[in-house]
Amino acid sequence: MKVRIFTLCLGILLATLFSSPLYAEENKNKSRNLTESSVSDPTENAKVEDKISQKREEIVKEAVAAIEETKKALTALENDNKHDALNALEKSVGKLDVVLARDPDLALATIDTKITIHDLISTLKDIEKAKKDAENYLEDNDIQKARGILKDMASEVIVSTISIPLATYPEAVKDVVALIDAGKTKEAKTALHVALNSLIVTDYIIPLPFIRTEENLNLAESLAEKKDRTEKENTSLTFLLEDTRFQLKMAEALGYGNEALYEKLHDQIDKIIEKTEGNKYGSGYFDDISEFLSELISPLTENE
Numbered sequence: 001m002k003v004r005i006f007t008l009c010l011g012i013l014l015a016t017l018f019s020s021p022l023y024a025e026e027n028k029n030k031s032r033n034l035t036e037s038s039v040s041d042p043t044e045n046a047k048v049e050d051k052i053s054q055k056r057e058e059i060v061k062e063a064v065a066a067i068e069e070t071k072k073a074l075t076a077l078e079n080d081n082k083h084d085a086l087n088a089l090e091k092s093v094g095k096l097d098v099v100l101a102r103d104p105d106l107a108l109a110t111i112d113t114k115i116t117i118h119d120l121i122s123t124l125k126d127i128e129k130a131k132k133d134a135e136n137y138l139e140d141n142d143i144q145k146a147r148g149i150l151k152d153m154a155s156e157v158i159v160s161t162i163s164i165p166l167a168t169y170p171e172a173v174k175d176v177v178a179l180i181d182a183g184k185t186k187e188a189k190t191a192l193h194v195a196l197n198s199l200i201v202t203d204y205i206i207p208l209p210f211i212r213t214e215e216n217l218n219l220a221e222s223l224a225e226k227k228d229r230t231e232k233e234n235t236s237l238t239f240l241l242e243d244t245r246f247q248l249k250m251a252e253a254l255g256y257g258n259e260a261l262y263e264k265l266h267d268q269i270d271k272i273i274e275k276t277e278g279n280k281y282g283s284g285y286f287d288d289i290s291e292f293l294s295e296l297i298s299p300l301t302e303n304e
Contacts, residue, residue, distance in 0.1 A: 059099055059109060060110065062095045062096075062098045062099045062102075063095070063096075063110075063111045064111045065095050066091075066092045066093075066096045066099070066164070067092075067164065069088045069089065069092035069095065070088070070089070070092045070173060070192065070195065073092065073176070074192045074193070077180075077189045077192070078189070080185070082180055082185065086180055089173055089176060090177075093170060093173055093174060093177075096164075096169065096170040096173070097170070100170070107165070107166060108164065108165060108200060109164045109166055110161050110162070110163045111162055111164060112161065112162040113160070113161050114159075114160045115157060115159050115160070116160070117156075117157050118152075118155060118158070118208075120155035120208075120254070124250065124253055127250070127253045127254065131253075134153075137149070154254065155207060155209055155251075156205050156206060156208055156256075157205070157206040157211070158203055159204040159206070160201060160202070160204075161202045163199065163200045163202065164199060164200075165198060165200055168198060169199075172195040172198065173195060175191060176191045176192050179191060206297075207257075207297075209247040209248065209250045209251035209256070210256070210293070213248060213251075213293065216240045216241070216243055216247065217244060217286055217289065217293070219236075219240055220240040220241055220244070220272075220286070221285070221286045223237040224237060224275075224282070224283075224285050224286070225282065225283050226281055227281050229279055237276060241272060241273055244269060245266060245269050248262060248265050256296075257296040258295075261295060261296045262296075265289060265292050265296070268289035269289070272286065272289070
């Protein structure tokens with residue numbers, strides 16, 4: 001059993017993650033909504049999306065700069081330099097005002113994102129053995145040995161974001177300015193520490209077996225709808241469905257999601273195999289399995 005752990009840089013990570021099949025339906029819906037609006041030309045759609053992306057980038061830059069200025073102010077106070085501290089806080093407040101002006105309804109301004117992938121390379125047999133070993137250690141109150149086993153029992157993408165709470169952070173910075181003006185340097189430093197510690201860290205967990213399951217199902221559905229499939233295509237369809245079954249068993253073994261839904265998913269795979277055997281084809285075969293999978297995924301992709 002091996003675990004590969006990657007911490008990827010933001011640009012590549014987001015491009016990789018949000019182009020994955022897990023988000024395909026969401027992105028497809030967004031594209032459809034845009035097409036159905038008054039902006040129907042593909043070139044115009046691209047321009048609109050570029051403007052939205054540009055606006056987001058500008059907001060992020062201003063938010064990041066505001067935090068950097070806050071940190072500069074704290075350093076200045078540590079060096080008993082009130083003048084530089086006030087200048088830095090003035091810049092911080094100004095940049096936060098810009099953020100709010102660009103998007104008045106924005107509650108959180110994300111200033112950093114890190115994506116870590118834990119890719120477990122194992123067999124179902126090894127996973128069950130590891131779980132049993134951990135249980136035995138726990139029964140013997142040997143918690144640290146159990147912990148050593150369980151720490152690797154994950155196959156997932158973790159998206160960690162750090163955000164500024166715009167409802168409270170700007171006012172907290174302004175309060176620090178008042179403390180400095182009142183000569184309360186010690187209290188100002190404490191307040192700055194509190195403000196910086198108020199940044200919100202949010203983790204979103206996306207199990208890799210579910211990502212791979214959706215990829216398989218998307219490909220399998222295209223083949224299942226195809227008339228006069230070749231022998232090679234039938235073999236591919238069979239492989240995709242069986243690998244989907246394996247990915248679901250892997251997810252269940254690792255404890256992702258509601259156990260009751262797995263039985264329904266395996267039952268749907270059996271039905272799809274039955275409907276497509278003998279070169280049979282048709283549409284709508286994957287509607288139920290997609291619905292059950294979404295029900296299984298949704299609680300896990302919310303922030304933990």
